[in-house]
Amino acid sequence: MDLDPRGEPFLRTRFALPARPATFLLRPRLAAHLDQALSTRLTLVDGCAGAGKTLLVADWAARLGQPVAWFTAESGDQGCGMFWAHVLQALRSAGVPLSPAVGCPGDPRSVDRRLLARLAGELNGRERPVLLVLDEFDRVASARITEQLEFVLHHAGQGLHLILVARTEPLLPLHRYRAAGIMTEIRDAELAFTADETAALLELHGLRLPTEAVRALVERTRGWAAGLRLCALAAQQSPDPEAYLKDFEAGRSTIADFLLAEVLKRQPARSQDLLLRVSVVERFCPGLAAELTGRGGAEPLLAALHGQNAFVEDLGHSWYRLHPLFREILRAHLRIRSPGLEPELHRCAARWLHASGCLPEALAHGAAAGDWDFTARALVDDLAIGRLFTGLRASDLAGLFAPMGPEATGPAADLVRSARDLAERDVERGLFHLRRAEDRLAAQPPPAAVRLSCLLLESLAARLSGAPGMAERAVAAAGEPLGKVSAELLEKHPELTALMLTHLGAARLWAGRFDDARAALSQVTACPSGVLTAPPREDSLGQLALIDYLDGRLCRAERTALAALGETEKYGVGGRRSAGAELGRLVLAAVAVDRGELGRAQALLDEAAASGAPGDPVTAAGRSLVTARLLLARGDPRAAAAAAEPALPAVVASPWARTQAALAGSAARLAEGRPDSAAQVLGAVTCAEEPACAAELAWARLAAGNREAAIELLDHMRTGTRCGPRATVRAALVRARAAQEAGDVAEARRLLARALVEARRERLRSPFLEAGPGIGHLLRTPFLQGLAADWLSPDSRRGGPPSTAADPSPPVVEELSGRERDVVAGLADMMTTEEIAADLYVSVNTVKTHLKSIYRKLGVNGRAEAVRRARDHGLLRSREHGLP
Template sequence: MATSNGNTRGPAVAAADPLGEPFLQTRLAPPGRPATFLRRSRLLEHLDQALDTPLTMVNGSAGAGKTLLVADWAAGLGQPVAWFTNEAGDQGAGVFWAYVLHALQAAGVPLCADIGCPADASRVDHKLLARLADELSGHDRPAILVLDEFDRQTAPQTAEQLEFVLHHAGPGLRLILVTRTEPLLPLHRYRAAAAMTEIRDAELAFTPDEAADLLELHGLRLPAEATRALVERTRGWAAGLRLCAMAARESEDPEAYLREFEAGRSAVADFLLAEVLKRQTARTQDLLLRVSVVDRFCPALAEALTGRSGLEPVLAGLYRQNAFVEDVGHSWYRLHPLFGEILRAHLRARHPGLEPELHRRAGQWLRATGALPEALAHGAAAGDWEFTAGAFVDDLAIGQLFTGLRADDLAELFARMGPEVTGAAPDVVRAARDLAEHDLERGLNHLRLAEEHLAEEALDPALRLSCVLLESLAARLTGSPSRAEKAVATAEELRHEVPAHLLDKHPELTALLLTHLGSARLWAGSFDEARAALSEVAGCPSGVATALPRQDSLGHLALIDYLNGWLGRAERKALAALSETEQFGLHRPPGADLGRLVLAAVAVDRDDLGQAQALLEEAADSAPAALDPVTAAGRSLVAARLLLARGDPRAAAAAADPAVPADVASPWAEVHTALVTSAAHLAEGRPDTAAKVLDDVPYGTEPAYAAELAWAQLAAGNRDAALDLVDHLRTRSRTGPGVSVCAALVRARAAQEAGDEATARKLLARALLEARRERLRRPFLDAGPRLRHLLDTPPLQSLAAGWLTPGGPAPRAPEERAPLVVEELSGREREVLVRLAQMMSTEEIAADLYVSVNTVKTHLKSVYRKLGVNRRGEAVRRARERGLM
């Protein structure tokens, strides 16, 4: 083809570059691919887009696999590709363009003879560039030019010239830059015009599946988990994976090597030190070594570690260079994990003894900026335990040893604090750690030491408040309600001295205080007072900080409901307790056991003994060495009742006593022990001994256990005492079916013994109706053969059929079709309706749903309107007719 001026095509470039040196063929050919090279289809498919865009940039760190990827792609194209590898020290634009022209000619790109060749190593004639662009623009098929290691080409003038040719060559040139840094081209324009293909470091990283294939090419087959761990440690970095694989292949245990190898003593270290660290200036090398002690860093933290200022552009430049510095957003950076390991090893070798000082500086800076978890980690790494414990306590974070996602990490961190560290803050932390691990004796000893320091010095209110929190926990664990009340009162006084932002930051502190107070009150039998404290915690906003106290409080509230005879309420609260922490991924704490124990107790009362046993065993699996008295008594209550239900009275009597030392006696726990012991004696034919056990119980008037005590008295032959107890219950309205059913059975049996079977039947019918909605079976099974015989007679038989005795419910008579519901009930209205059916008062519904009485009344009005009724009974009946319940 002839050019416009009539010149014919001929040799476009000379045999030597402008320096008179021969062209090096190794710089003009793609590198060979090793036998262990892994072809990755997803990247090749992406790179195919380079044929449709003028500019392509493959930008990644050293050893990311950029060059081999492009070489593999070029080999599979089926057409020539011009290739030029830049080198450091190239002397000017003339040499660069001479090589580019030679690469194009070597690839068979037809060029006119009059384009010429640069004569000056440092300069390029603009006419040459214009001729080249014009020539390329006239070709039918675009020339593909790969410029490898383009990051070594740092002259802005050369980048401008390259962009000029690329722009004016139009569709005649496809330029592919392989680089560690972003070139000085106007990339924003190409991106905005969708005229650019990009493959960056993140895309170049090997996936776990690709890593497994690569390892297999090296003769290694690893479990999937081991491969994932290696990919996480290397971030999928190609060179790291290959070097690790080659080293592991020489090991007797490749899997163990890849899991445990020291990065600082590996071929990976040699690569990164040579290719990354030593390319930097001495000051930048020092910066990288110093920031290696922290997981992440910003310019201000880097300045604190180095004692230098103005580091923001340096860090940004390291990131742009792909120097294994990753941008995590908002001017924060982190090192590649392997690079960080290697730098730390290099730091210890180059500057012995500097690392602890750097950790100390980092800890102080991070504490000042409010990054407490990282500050603690660096304080511990520096061995500065006075700083670490002080920072932890001053931040009012002591409750985090008992709650949240970091409890285990904090316990492990402070376990490294030696006994030589003394002071109020270290002893408070030791006490909290021991109590969190259920070592009551050691925890109380350290708490006493901390309180001695408090008595000697005027200390920070955050420290004193932390000590008070532990006092409340000690009161709970020792069954001392007065101690708990004093601790909470002291805490209330100290709250005014503590900065408000700390209290807002740590809602777990108040939640824990009230939970411990509620537990101590419950142990002492003060159910209403306990419910007040526990309900405040259960009603607080949900969050990871308060999830465990909320769970603990809901478990205690469930136990109160169970003891008061409200099985359904107890079950709902216990289930809510168990689900409270699941949404945050928290491990199961000991407080969760109380919810399981309540569910097990409910299962016993419903005669689901298999379920009760499973729940009891599940709770026992995670039992700590020391239980708080409430949980211990709850466990013995369930275990003993289950053994009684299974016909093992002797084992039940042995299991009945919780044997937990406490400062005060628990009335309900003592009655529970007496009831089981009395029942065991009766089962073994010793009614007199059973009666004697009951005579020693001084708590006969509490509604929570008066009905069961009345039944035990009646079974032991004390009919008058039994009736006195149930008569007293007539004036109490807060007890549920678990109590009222038992009381009705006492009266029914007493009437039957007096020969009044009609009254006995009426009382049994009432008991069956109340028990049916709670599926309460155990009292009827324990009622004795004479009373159970009445259940086989009509109409009691139909009331018991299907849920208490075999057979289905009696068929219902045809009813007139009820009118349709005018409007759909809301979720909350359905909840209120369910509680209406359980005969709960408005106040009880409000307490159960944690809303006000006025709110319940509003929902009731809406329910009545939507169902077209005026009374509670009609609302329940209508809802059942329409299948709403």
């Protein structure tokens, strides 16, 4: 019988390959990686407890088809003599022929250097290298043994391929082997099971889970082999394995027993205490660990725990985190070992993190400690109350404060309550909490951050209640505290001013101050795009799209609305209650109605309605407007009239909302054949000075048989920036119909051609669809068909090919003036706008104005088309260069 240096027999189990369970999963990717051990001198399989290191190497060795010397180290081994005696026994057990000259250590504590030299010499002379696996090598704590092993490995040359299986990195000079390219490494990350491997492992246990359930399990265990196997074994005993694997309590499982015994209890008392205390935080650094433990010197402890693969992961820059399952188990163990300590640790972490500038984590720990006054104060002092309305975690932040009860009595807590209420569109409760906070702050001037938080909420409440004056005062008052806040803090919270300007723009828009609204909203859209500014930018773009639509600029409104919908999608911060997205869809639906695309309009309206009740009066009015127009286009004037009035009350009436409701009501009565009633509806709101109202009222009077009154209205109709194509096209159609009734068919056709050119750029179809059979008859004439063929014909509205009926050169709607002909001549000479302006001694803006008029009159959209049409009609005047 072979005896070790202590005179005790060698235990054969320490030299045998460990048995693999029936549910062991062969992982080809790792086996292929281990195959490199046959061509490298050193292989290190380094992973945490239960990572599957030993079974992986044992299975690979068993399949190799050649002898492998295996030795499993134990903590009880003492001294160099004992270690080398076991190594020599492992070699002999594997059939490696060693001459008697090598010898065997006689002293458990030491080994003769000559013995090591003889061993290395014999291994070096072998034709076939020896494979030696040293399992549990982390139990070999002697630096002397590691030095001796390096000596043998170096001098054995190609005769020895050493495989170390350990939880920690050995003290060997690994950098030399890496640099020489003679080392194979398999680390924790590679040992982790993938989702596919996890599914295969579960199947070996008779369990089949959906793909998402498997991924969730891998995420929770991080692919830890022992955790997956223990979960699978426990799930086999459960009546609902899928539910068990989804919701099992790690602290009350065999996994907890394994980790507590194999990881926690193997650490000294100080490291155990550190691990238990840092389990309350998601991540930690030496400073935070020192704060939680009340002791310094945490840095070497954390580095050692990471080096030992004690489920402490290095995040870089001196930050660490625990394996999620280990953290879960430690927290459960902490509650048992030290009841009542966890809230205090959360409170301690919250204050340290807040002082270190880690606000989100500080808020989470303040909430976990139930310290609501601190948590609310931290949010407000950091100027971050706007995060409740914007950013990736707005809903998470709202949920974090959801458990806050009446025990929090500070003004900051009331500001958070107000923000939560206003986010849910409860203006009354929001203002109640805002006023209570202001009352509690009245004793002395509040800090600038607190004052700005109050003003932000004030501007939002003003927007939601339709009170533009209140919004103006709030934003104006923000100037002073903004000057007192550090530039660094303002740069960290760009959402604050973006939100205030967005609310101001909405309030101005509601009041009908379109230019002022555009000025405020354009400041928001000009700010840098980012995750925090995306929601207010989207909101502002939606409102700008509505202004464009109300101005009758369909194409521009469509582009702006589409930009609004795409703004938050870039960052994934859009939500069910996204105001900008809702308004953007409403504008797109309104554009679709005006273009006769009723199916698309209904789909967009349904998508907008899915966000719930309208958030503010502007959105409510927009929804009412689109709904009424769509119902009218579908032939239901009674329902359209009922839908025209917005249901959301407001402090101040909106002139444009009132006008739009009157226009819808008038159109509904006109569709019912009641022109006098239609005129009365418009007259009741005294909006005849508005171009859209004037054109609609003229249409009603013409329908009532009062042609002279209709034309007189149009003669006095104002034109300008607010007079968009919808009004001018309607006006042209009224004049065309009046001329037709007067028997002047040529004039009617000329006016109709003018209307078609105006409408074509915006693809505005609804006025023609509503114009009646008389206008429809005129549209069937050849040259008018040419103007309508590619956009107004039934084929084009259905998305089919355009009508083939066309006039090769449709007539010019209006004659070009002399100066306009000069501009066209410049275009024909390939001159730039600036060159034409210099040539004609006029400003660039004047040339641009001439160009717009030329395009309208010629019925074209660009320079090349304008030159071609002018040539076709002989409008290009010859002139000497540089002279008009």
